[in-house]
Amino acid sequence: MTRIAFILLCHKDPEAVIAQARGLAASGDAVAVHLDARAPRAAWDRLRAGLKGHPGVALVERRHRCDWGGWSLVAATISALRLALERFPEASHFYLLSGDCVAIKSAAHAHAVLAAEEADWIESVDFFDGGWIRTGIREERLTRWHPFNERARKRLFYASLDLQRRFGPKRRLPPDIRPMIGAQWWCLRRATIIAVLDFLDARPDVRRLFRWSWIPDETLFQTLVRHLVPRDEIRSRSPTFLAFSDYGMPATLHDDHHDMLLAQDALFARKVGLGAGRLRARLRDLWASGRRDFPQGGDGRRLHRYLTGRGRVGRRFAQRAWDSGGTIGAGRDLMLIVAHKRHVAKRLAGSIKHHTGRAVVDYLFDEEEAALPPMGGFERGQAKRSRHPRAVLRVLYDLFGTDRLAICIDPARLDLVGEVLKDRAAVRVLEIVTPIDDAYLHLHAIRTGLAGADAPARELWLPALRRQFDEESHTLAQAGIAAHYRLVDGAPAGDNARALQAFLDCSADAARGIAETPHLFDD
Structure with a gap:
């Protein structure tokens, strides 16, 4: 019992x-x-x-x-x-x-x-290799003596630590003990x-x-x-x-x-x-x-990080200089298909391939599993691909043997739009505009781990998520991209065909065929 x-x-x-x-x-x-x-x-x-x-x-x-x-x-x-x-x-x-x-x-x-x-x-992870400690001293928690409390006697705490660093040997850990944290x-x-x-x-x-x-x-x-x-x-x-x-x-x-x-x-x-x-x-x-x-909910820690992150002003965690590398190069066209509803963008990508034969890649910077050719290791994992996006794209141009490439990206990745705009390649954007209701936001929250299948605390994350979607669309509109086209759910097929023709630089018949793709906007 x-x-x-x-x-x-x-x-x-x-x-x-x-x-x-x-x-x-x-x-x-x-x-x-x-x-x-x-x-x-x-x-x-x-x-x-x-x-x-x-x-x-x-x-x-x-x-x-x-x-x-x-x-x-x-x-x-x-x-x-x-x-x-x-x-x-x-x-x-x-x-x-x-x-x-x-x-x-x-x-x-x-x-x-x-x-x-x-x-x-x-919870028990390796003290030295687990990456558990975020701030302050790390190994020296164990390898130095700490006779003073850092909060109560801060000066003595750091004076003692400094003396040990200068003159004292490190503490020897018992050989049979593997420290955990x-x-x-x-x-x-x-x-x-x-x-x-x-x-x-x-x-x-x-x-x-x-x-x-x-x-x-x-x-x-x-x-x-x-x-x-x-x-x-x-x-x-x-x-x-x-x-x-x-x-x-x-x-x-x-x-x-x-x-x-x-x-x-x-x-x-x-x-x-x-x-x-x-x-x-x-x-x-x-x-x-x-x-x-x-109920079975999503990852509460991830939800907390998301909500507190949405409250930030500025870009504290902006990309570092060493995280950007390589260029796409002049004379190449990069076509960005931007959509909140990823299933619609993927349907459109398939239709573009069918009607034009263009090289189109689904969400390679947004999804762990992306249909990519062998790229010498670049293709293994979303984090690795996102570290040097322009270098990854350059490799894709070479592998496909083309100067025109279309990729799908999530509006949340506007950092990627800014990254490629710095390049000498010609960038075009096709924004897929679809209605976003609470049911879709619910599914999006489940997919991203903000909520579980039972969708608890809707009043906590739903307004923040809707504001995020609206802000992303507004930011994209304000980016000043000259070649910015819109494919609108509910618009006449002719209007959508003209947007597609300009975006893809393809024939009118091909654009019309893509615009009339059966069930293109269906959920």
């Missing part, structure tokens, strides 16, 4: 912690609470009074003064784990939470998920917790390694679980949903994230903003609800 012992780390707001602990224990689970020793005495007294006598809740009496990034957070976690092992012998799993976490599934659902697999849920929030089986604590007791060298490292809560358990548990019993992802800003800081969740959160493949989420009272209220009773019919 699955019973979870929650390890609840908190530092403020005793009333919220009392409600959180009681709510989690109401389903028959257990909670071991550690309150930061920096909290006022009145907060500790209120917490003890509010949870006194509750059989499913235990308080860590010998509390630690917790500093972000320091060993104290690990020490507090270990103290709470030892207490939970002793007080709750029936607990099968131990789930680390903070006071900012909220349940986004029911206890019944969580128990079923944990019972379905004999596994530990903890991942999110702090995990759920581990009882046997795993016992094995980790026993290992720390038996290996003071490993304990010292993490005791004097920086941000050990992201490395100690992640390393030791991988060291002690077979690979096939580890699910290397956190069971708690959390999104990060591009500065590597946890993103804050608000009231309008409710539907998106319930659709994530996670059991809890953090961190909820102080002002998100409606979100907390809606999720407060979910844990004990017994609900099992949760």
